[in-house]
Amino acid sequence: MERLALLLCDIAAVSLLVFGLYFPRHRRRDLVVAYLGVNVGVLAVASSLGAADSRAGIGLGLALFGVLSIIRLRSTELDQHEVAYYFSALALGLLGAMDTTDVRLPAGLMAMVLAVLFVGDHPRLLSSYRRQVVVLDTALPEHTALVAHLEHTLGARVHSAVVQRVDLVNDTTVVDVRYRSTPGVRPENGAAARAGTAVAAGGTTAVAVRP
Structure with a gap:
């Protein structure tokens, strides 16, 4: 039941991240697919490995951050705000795959990630x-x-x-x-x-x- 609740929280969070924050502000359609794919892919892999070994979560998270950093260096250059959304989508996927019986902590961390991006990338913040x-x-x-x-x-x-x-x-x-x-x-x-x-x-x- 907790797994299903976290899965739903992740879907809601990444949908809000992509369709509520990123796309209305920046209108770059190709990165919508990238953010959704990264989030769902990380969620699926982390969930499957976490079920087999609860200690794999930390190592998996560090490895995924490293792999995505290499991908960024070898692909089309991204602006810094796009990198922030990229790693936020990844973080939401990892939080959605946490092996816990209390969904309040990962759900609260997801909300914190969204709140920080909402404020930090707001058009009126330091707009001049x-x-x-x-x-x-x-x-x-x-x-x-x-x-x-x-x-x-x-x-x-x-x-x-x-x-x-x-x-x-x-x-x-x-x-x-x-x-x-x-x-x-x-x-x-x-x-x-x-x-x-x-x-x-x-x-x-x-x-x-x-x-």
Whole structure:
């Protein structure tokens, strides 16, 4: 009876994870199949091995996490939030296969996993913080000038700017930017609104960037 209850809890949890959280927020259909397959596969294997040897659960869980890490490295690159859903589906399957007479503990842990993803991946949580890889049509090897140019272009406060490539021949810069957008501030005057921008005749932008 406890096995059946845990099975139903797992089905309900993974359905809520995939169709209630992931798909409505990210709309990637191929990962729906992956999450469901991982969950049901782990549940089936862990249940069968756990019935034969109650000590196999921990080793099985570690082995499955390792195998899925290798699969991720050798397959299409996933975003970090997709990896979080991937391992959450796996964790739900392992919890659903627990050999216990009290279903409240695994059911409570399933609810905790869903609650953490609901809050952590909520669209309104830190929604103004963003990341982009930006290609600039000018070579900016000096960091302060680069940050000033990015703030003026994006109309946002730049928190991190990691240069990936500076091409002095073709006059381009590729930079990984992490920034916070400001509602109502247009890109063309975003830096000026915060720090005071002076544009010289030669096109060089000088901005007093706050630390």
